Amino acid sequence: MDRGTVLVVGAGPAGLFASRKIAAAGYRVIILNRDIKPGGLAEYGIYPQKFHMKGGLRKQFFKFLEMPNLSYFGNTPVLGHGSLTLGDLRQWNPSAIVFAVGAQGTKTLGLPGEEGKGLYSAKDFVFHYNQLPPFASMDFSIGRRVAIVGMGNVMVDIARWLLEDMPGERPEEVAVIARRGPFEAKFDKKEFDYVEMHLDRGSFSEELRRVQERVQGCGQDISKLAESTFPWLDQPLAQIAPGKLSFRFLTSPSAVLLDEAGRINRLRVTENDLVLKGDTTAARATDQTAELEFDTLIYAIGDIVDPALGLPCDKKGYYITNPDESRHEGAAYEVFDPQTGKVLAGEFVVGWARKASDGLVGKARFDAEQGCDHILKYLETAPSRIAPSLEDITRGFSRRGTRAVDKGEIKLLARTEEAEAKAHNLPAIKFPTNEQMLAAIEKEKSASGSSKSGSAAA
Numbered sequence: 001m002d003r004g005t006v007l008v009v010g011a012g013p014a015g016l017f018a019s020r021k022i023a024a025a026g027y028r029v030i031i032l033n034r035d036i037k038p039g040g041l042a043e044y045g046i047y048p049q050k051f052h053m054k055g056g057l058r059k060q061f062f063k064f065l066e067m068p069n070l071s072y073f074g075n076t077p078v079l080g081h082g083s084l085t086l087g088d089l090r091q092w093n094p095s096a097i098v099f100a101v102g103a104q105g106t107k108t109l110g111l112p113g114e115e116g117k118g119l120y121s122a123k124d125f126v127f128h129y130n131q132l133p134p135f136a137s138m139d140f141s142i143g144r145r146v147a148i149v150g151m152g153n154v155m156v157d158i159a160r161w162l163l164e165d166m167p168g169e170r171p172e173e174v175a176v177i178a179r180r181g182p183f184e185a186k187f188d189k190k191e192f193d194y195v196e197m198h199l200d201r202g203s204f205s206e207e208l209r210r211v212q213e214r215v216q217g218c219g220q221d222i223s224k225l226a227e228s229t230f231p232w233l234d235q236p237l238a239q240i241a242p243g244k245l246s247f248r249f250l251t252s253p254s255a256v257l258l259d260e261a262g263r264i265n266r267l268r269v270t271e272n273d274l275v276l277k278g279d280t281t282a283a284r285a286t287d288q289t290a291e292l293e294f295d296t297l298i299y300a301i302g303d304i305v306d307p308a309l310g311l312p313c314d315k316k317g318y319y320i321t322n323p324d325e326s327r328h329e330g331a332a333y334e335v336f337d338p339q340t341g342k343v344l345a346g347e348f349v350v351g352w353a354r355k356a357s358d359g360l361v362g363k364a365r366f367d368a369e370q371g372c373d374h375i376l377k378y379l380e381t382a383p384s385r386i387a388p389s390l391e392d393i394t395r396g397f398s399r400r401g402t403r404a405v406d407k408g409e410i411k412l413l414a415r416t417e418e419a420e421a422k423a424h425n426l427p428a429i430k431f432p433t434n435e436q437m438l439a440a441i442e443k444e445k446s447a448s449g450s451s452k453s454g455s456a457a458a
Contacts, residue, residue, distance in 0.1 A: 005095055006027050007032060008030070010102060011074070013042050014102070014365070014368040015350075017364070022372055022376065024067075029069065030071045033072070034075075034077040034079075034104075035132065036075045036133075036405050037074060037410065038072065038410065042057045043132075045127075048130055048165070057361065058414070062414070071406070073397070084402070085310065086309065086311070088396075094387050097348070098372075099309070099349045102305075102353055103357055105307065108299070109253055111254065111256050116262050117261070118141065118296045121298075126154070126157065130430075133432060134434075136430075142166070142171055143171065144295060145173050147174075147177050149299040151180075153186070156187045156188075156195060158298055163241070171296070175248060177253060178247065179283040180249070181281070182230065196232045197237070198244060199232065203244075203246045208225070211274075215250075217273070250271060250283065252283065253267055253270075256268075264296065267291070267297060270289050271290065302357040319349050321349060322335075330378070332354070335347040348371060348374075351364045354371070415444060416441075
């Protein structure tokens with residue numbers, strides 16, 4: 001008995017874990033993914049050198065795709081502009097649509113001069129060095145002095161790439177610009193271990209003296225910093241690595257100053273005071289400013305969703321969900337249309353599409369599976385619908401000129417990548433363009449066909 005068809009848009013951790021749970025409940029699941037390869041941030045967001053972690057997740061996700069009632073179509077973005085639209089999905093008449101598209105919008109600083117060259121969002125920069133098309137082929141040139149705005153794990157990953165693993169000439173200095181103080185750092189200490197050898201102890205001590213009086217006003221004792229946030233200060237420096245890592249606390253960017261070529265050459269900043277706000281601290285701008293010399297600026301300030309998908313969005317950059325959570329727990333996953341004042345029946349958001357930049361793979365899995373508990377309850381009483389067959393959907397892709405990639409072809413691509421990595425004596429390799437991936441798939445299909453023909457003849 002056909003229990004119905006559920007479309008899952010997005011094949012990152014949230015989308016894949018949601019797909020597995022819904023398919024395991026007996027529904028036909030069709031995954032539509034913007035990228036050719038599944039994995040999302042697990043594939044293109046985790047630090048490149050974490051091969052074991054990425055490999056383990058790939059193996060797990062490939063196992064999900066083996067489920068017979070789960071279909072996968074990569075290279076099928078749902079955004080319009082010649083791609084699939086939200087209207088197309090609704091016309092397919094699925095029992096439900098689950099949006100697990102992540103936070104693909106770009107949150108900007110909103111500064112004068114922000115349109116200049118040498119300014120990048122952290123998300124785009126991470127996609128670039130993780131070889132996600134089309135970001136892999138875009139210009140993300142780096143100069144001698146780089147500023148990173150933000151003080152979380154993404155900042156640490158970017159600093160590590162710039163100072164440790166970036167091919168070619170690396171920057172002389174990476175400076176972290178933080179609107180609050182040293183006690184408000186959000187990175188994991190284990191992650192910071194990768195860049196600790198670049199921390200300029202002398203300039204860091206000077207910076208602590210510069211902000212000491214201001215943090216003391218909130219009851220923070222600089223002498224206790226090593227106990228809470230920067231334990232490396234009490235440890236002898238094991239090695240000194242080229243490339244300087246520095247911090248500038250209680251500082252907010254206020255304007256980008258460009259050179260004659262239109263590239264950033266200075267950053268105007270505003271000095272902040274640290275103030276108590278309930279049980280936490282907040283930055284309060286002063287009238288003091290300064291200009292700092294930088295030729296690259298990367299802002300790691302979180303993400304927002306992409307409104308081009310077509311779901312209702314609020315001003316903060318979130319898709320709007322049912323505000324009446326008091327009625328039932330699943331309301332937080334239901335898409336809500338403020339114009340009609342009603343939920344969009346059968347449409348749900350999970351993972352970062354529901355709450356941008358919240359946690360990593362484990363958090364995405366938890367949110368998706370918790371959301372699926374409510375989605376499955378909805379499906380139990382949802383009206384019966386007849387969705388098109390996979391053949392009809394595939395023909396629809398062909399008519400619009402979309403080269404969809406199915407789960408069998410994903411295996412062929414993985415086989416080619418593994419062979420390429422082995423041939424070049426590398427732990428892993430990725431093709432940086434969709435064209436190269438599609439060509440690799442076709443080549444592998446041809447080789448497999450020749451091999452089968454030869455076997456049959458023998």
